[in-house]
Amino acid sequence: MTAGYNFAYLDEQTKRMIRRAILKAVAIPGYQVPFGSREMPLPYGWGTGGIQVTASIIGSDDVLKVIDQGADDTTNAISIRRFFAKTAGVATTTRTADATIIQTRHRIPETPLRAGQIVVFQVPIPEPLRWLEPRESETRQMHAYADYAIMHVKLYEDIARYGHIATTYDYPVIVNERYLMRPSPIPKFDNPKLDMNPALMLFGAGREKRIYAVPPYTIVKSLDFEDHPFSIETWDTSCALCGATNAFLDEVITDDHGGKMFVCSDSDHCAERKEKAA
Amino acid sequence: MNAISKIAANDLPLLSVRQLDKSFGARTACRNINFDLWPGEVLAVVGESGAGKSTLLRCLCGDQQPDLGQVLFTRRDGSISDLYDIPEPERRILMRTDWGIIHQNPRDGLRFGVSAGANVGERLMAIGARNYAEIRRTAAIWLERLEIDVARMDELPFTFSGGMQQRLQIARNLVTQPRLVFMDEPTGGLDVSVQAKLLDLLRSLVGELGLAAVIVTHDLAVARLLADRLMVMQGGAVVELGLTDQVLDDPQHPYSQLLVSSVLQI
């Protein structure tokens, strides 16, 4: 832990303020709680919201895992992991099962989460209604009155235009049968993992200054139509590295001649499977 | 029994306005407005610009809380409520089920970013419709009814002509079969020939659906053709209210006389 910084970078008053916002968010699942987002030593869009949430909840005995698009070894994941190793001196891991806090961008790990774990999501735009209704005053009322018809209008448009619901990531959900929520840009493949998950899910949007939460064992339902039910992505192939058939696969271009392969987006999950197989 | 209850329900006004006042600072927009509107009745509100017509309409349709007075309405179950006494969520539900609002400018009443079908389907989805095929079927029926080619259902409203946009706005409002529709200059800004078509449609719809309507207009010809009664406003007050043909042919108030004598023969 580097001298000159407070534990986990943020000062204690800021952490308290953020913890209060988190408590409120947990108390009202899916509700966006405003908070006083701080300037962080990295730009908006790089996970400033997630980092502030992590910084507020992390303790010296926590074990941190950070993933970006499912991978532990991308720039963003590495730099955030190092940031906390440096400012909080906490242990880090790439193993989902070993982590107590998992900060993530765009994925939920394939390994089932357990009670006691906390997932911190980095959120670019927290308001699910924003593209449909630009006025904040109006979207607040829509949330207040659970008036979410325009979200279905959006799904209707998808079907009318493409024949199916074309939204594949950041797929809107209703939390605890009340609030409409953006699950952050995770693939809709991960939406079912939000439902009744034993882990606590916290969402932080730094630029938009909002925190929201899905407490453990909360009902999370993806919006759909009776005759166009919600469904997740499937692949005709399995992971080229570990052979997984029920994981979220990324398409990787291997050469300039059209060569490609599909591999697990969750690098830890993939590595673990290979280890076990070996 | 059924016939009797029908008559009884018919004998209650759908909307009763009592001593409604609305001011903006020192300027009085509406002063002591009183009237009743019965099911199936069309009331036209006329008067010069600034007479308080649009403010009154906003007070009636839940957009603008009056300073004083009541806007009472009879619900489908026969109970009577003050529009501004019920909770906001309930008022919002009411506005998109029992009531319709047709704006002069289609931009205020349509979502230009989504298709015509979605514009019509939105009110259905708002009251819980979750079957895509059914929503689409119902939307198609209403587009057809408003003489919009169903083949253009998936097009965006900005590709439509002004008259079509206005008809789309009406379809969007009528899809939940409201009992009361508010219209602010529904034929304003349209070509005369398109106006005629819209008037014809409005009139037949009002007749077929038994709609009650409050229409703000400055066009006395529109009022004569559409309205059962005419309300003349001046300086925020109602100066005359009567059967449309009576007010137009035998106006009593000096301002009504001026208004009627100021227009070309209608």
Add this chain to the structure above:
Amino acid sequence: MNTAPVLIDVHKLEKSFHLHTQGDVTLTVLRGLDFRVTAGECVVLSGPSGAGKSTLLRCLYGNYLARSGQILVRHDGTMIDIATAHHRTILDVRRRTLGYVSQFLRVVPRVTTLNVVAEPLVHTGTPVESARAKAAGLLTRLGIPERLWHVAPQTFSGGEQQRVNIARGFAVDYPVLLLDEPTSALDPENRQRVAGLIEDAKNRGAAVVGIFHDHDFGSMVGTRWFDVQPIAKAAA
């Protein structure tokens, strides 16, 4: 002698116009007028131009507001005072009891002739198909060729429009019919056709009150005359 029921009973009708925008004058057109019409009668209003014949008809229809007096019209077996009745009652009386045919056709543009004529019937609750059938019969009787039925009447000649207007006015078998120079633009042959319609109305027991610019036509269809004379104009 006449035991037929009274359908129109006017007592001490006074009608004046207060012209606020024209020097604040008050013109009294009708004063102390008593008038009664029984079923099966056709009363033709006579008197010089400006005497108030049209005003009387319009007061009967509720188009003009009476200043004082009673205008009783039998509606559903009871006498309704048009001068004081609730507007919804007046609209109901107009829908089912009181027909009014003016000189001019005034309808929504773009509506076909057949629908223009059928509309009043539809508003009484008659099914659209039977209303159209009756409208077709009336148009045929009034010599409007079938090729015009599906066109809006705005472009028709004055005489054709007037016949469409008459057909519309006779679509419902109103117990009381008010006719304000409905035949002014018609040739003798068509006038004859209208006379036939009026005759039928009388025979089914309607009370008809008419103003006809043509004295001979009045004599032909009228059962009696009622003279309306100008009263001394007085500024209030």
